[in-house]
Each structure stands twice: as structure tokens, then as C-alpha cells.
Amino acid sequence: MPATARKIDFGHGNQRAELPLLEPTLGPPMIDTRRLREETGCWAYDPSFGETGACRSAITYVDGDEGVLLYRGYPIDQLVERCDYLDVCWLLLNGDLPSAAQKAKFTDDITHHTMVNEQLHAIYRGFRRDSHPMAVMCGVVGALAAFYHDSLDIFDPRHRLIASHRLIAKMPTIAAMAYKYSLGQPFIYPRNDLGYAENFLHMLFAVPCEPYRAPAAAVRALEALLIIQADHEQNASTSAMRLVGSTRANPYAATAAAIAALWGPLHGGANEAVLQTLAEIGSVERIPEMLRRAKDKDDPFRLSGFGHRVYKSYDPRAKVLRPLCSELLAALGKEDPLLTLAMELERIALEDPYFVERKLYPNVDFYSGIIFRALGLPPAMFTPVFAVARTVGWVAHWNEMMTDPETRIVRPRQLYVGPEERPVVAVEKRREHAPLVG
């Protein structure tokens, strides 16, 4: 990709500066501000990075206005229809879909890394049974670094590959173990004769005392969910992965940070929050009241599963998941009143001027919760499954970052608004003032 196509003028007071314009393959060009201070004496201020590109990336493209999501150029709906999750993992990691031989080798590599060190079981036992599984996952994934001293050289491509495979392969095992631990059931070992999604369901739902076979519709739905959630360019958790990775911390530590970022209710934790919101609404009659609350600036309540920093049109992931909910429920012979409620909530919200003007549409988390519920998972397990799916995205971005010559430690600037320099006074001469914290 050519980096410098043309230059633009940049005005600040009487100063003018010429800054290079970077042309992407898709999307608007970016002003390269790396020489901004040198040229203008100013830094750029963009506290939530809403207008700022933090890196070059060739992995995922999102067009929020048009509702487009491409992994390495391939539309998300086609990937869901024509590929399985391991195809998509290879695609995200390696740039294109695998050949049959590459797929077979990759499947073998991932399958043979699914077990965790037996010693790791002891770490689970240190947690309370009622711990949130995301808390367990942050701890256990961070602890993986203590088990793999043999492959922690982040500058060795072979070590990076092994760590990437380990993370993708072990995350379902780790998430399923967190679930089993919360239930007080024995851990279920992975089965290497099953595909990635089916094995995950097996580890989540099998018990040693009877045979278990995941319903085919459940396997297909989970496969679709995993694909849909596999990557989403520079979202908060991927940015956390890149930020921690930029310090040259090991990939397990960086992934633990990404899991922590995903946990928040504004990010991956929204899928759990959506179910709580739907349960709180309870009936179609109460929708107007809850919408009123969501619109009230004095009320902290927000409609979880609605709105997105980037999508200002229907989230293409929600578009795929919406029909999948009904298909899965029908195939499992289940009914879920929350799906009816969700669809009615969507209909009413999308006619409401507040949501229309702000371009607030259902996002991926709005319908994923219904699928998780149909699969038989409790709300606390929704975000851990999201973490399993997103691990390949985190790992692909970490690998991309590690081989990018432009990578430096991430270290933003700040607009300092504190006191000017002042002398320290003796304690008996200090005045009482209101604490800022607490």
C-alpha cells in the first residue's frame, strides 16, 4: 500500500504546515500527524481515539456508514455461509483462506494444543465457585505465561506461531473449565475427534456419567457466532492487546489485558447486559417506559445492544445473527419470549426519533445473547465465549504489530490541566480541601 500519495496544508494560527496524507485501500485517507508538533508546535487531542488511526492494518475493514464488515476483504455473511471457524482463523492470521492441505495441517496443530497443563487445574481451585468466569479467565490466561517459558521469545517467529496456536486452541478449554468450575462439575477434557465448535460445546455441556452429542444446529450456530465475533479491527480489547504488546510483554499477558477490556459492559460485556435489560423490561408493554429511561440524560440507564462507535447503520453482524436466532430456536424445538421482546424493542426503537437521529441500531450483542441462551449458557458465560471467538483477532493483530517496522511502545500525550508548578508547604500550614477520589 503506498504511504504517501499527496500532501495537504494544515493551518494553526498563522502557522501553516504540510502534512502527508496516507491513502488506504478502502475508507477515507488519514493525515499523518507524526510531525505535527515539529511543524506546528501543537499536539493532537482526541481522547477516545474516535478520529485517530493508531496503526496500519490489513486484517479487517469496517465501513460504519454502509454497514460493511470484511475480514481480509471477504464479506462477513459469505464467511459465515461458506467457511468454518478454523478457515476464518487461518484467514485472519495468514491473509487468505487456507488450501485444503494448509487447513488440514492447521486443524491438526490447533487440535493438538487444546489440553491445558494439569497444574493449571489448581489455579481454578483457588477461585470461589461463584467467581465471574471473566475474572477467572483474566487470571488463568495471564498465568499461561508461567507454563510456556520455552516459547516466550516474542522476536522469534516460531515462538510467536506456537503462542498463537496455543492461545486459539486453549481458550475454549479455559472458558469451559471456568463454567464447569462454577457449576461444581468435573472439568471435561477436549476431544480431538471433534471440530472446534463441537468440541467447545462438548467441554461446556458433557458430564462424565452419560454420553453427550451436541445438536447439529447448536454447532452451526456457535460456528457462526465464533466467526462473527472473530475480529473487529481496532476495538477496545484489540487496542488493549496492541498497547500491552507494544511494551514487549508476552502474548499471554497481552491477551489477559484484552480479556479484561472485553469484559466491560460498553464492549463485550454488553451481551450479558442485553439479557439483563430484556429481563428487566419483561413485557412488550414496558418497552416505552424503558425507552424513556434510555433517552433520559439524568438516568444512567442505556439500552444495551444498541449503538456503536463505528456503525451508524445496521450492524452487519446483527443482520446475520437476527435470523439465526429463530432458526436455532426452531431447530432445537425451543421458544424464547425474549426473542419476541427483542424484535419488538428493535422495531419500536428504530421508529423513535431519538434513536433515528443518533443512528442507534442493534449491534452484535443485541441478538448474540438470545443465541447463547438457546445454546443453554447462563448470561455470565456470554462474554467468555465472545473472548474465545475474539482471541484469533487479538492474536492476528499482535502478530501484525510485531512484524510492523513502525511499531513503537504506545505512549499517548495528554492535555495537562492541573496546577502550575508550586512549592510543597509544611503539613501544619496546609488548608483542608475536598478529596478528588472517594
Ligand code: CMC
Ligand atoms: N442507549 C441510549 N442512548 C445511547 C445509546 C444507548 N445504547 N448509545 C448511544 N446513545 C446516545 C448517547 O447518549 C449520545 O447521545 P447525545 O448525543 O444526546 O449525548 C449519542 O447516542 C452518541 O453516543 P455516544 O455515547 O457518544 O457514542 P459512543 O461512540 O461514545 O459509544 C457505545 C458507543 C457502543 C459505547 C454506546 O452506543 C453504548 O453505550 N451502547 C450500549 C452498550 C453496547 O451495546 N455496547 C456493545 C457495542 S458492540 C460490541 C462491542 O463493542 O463489543
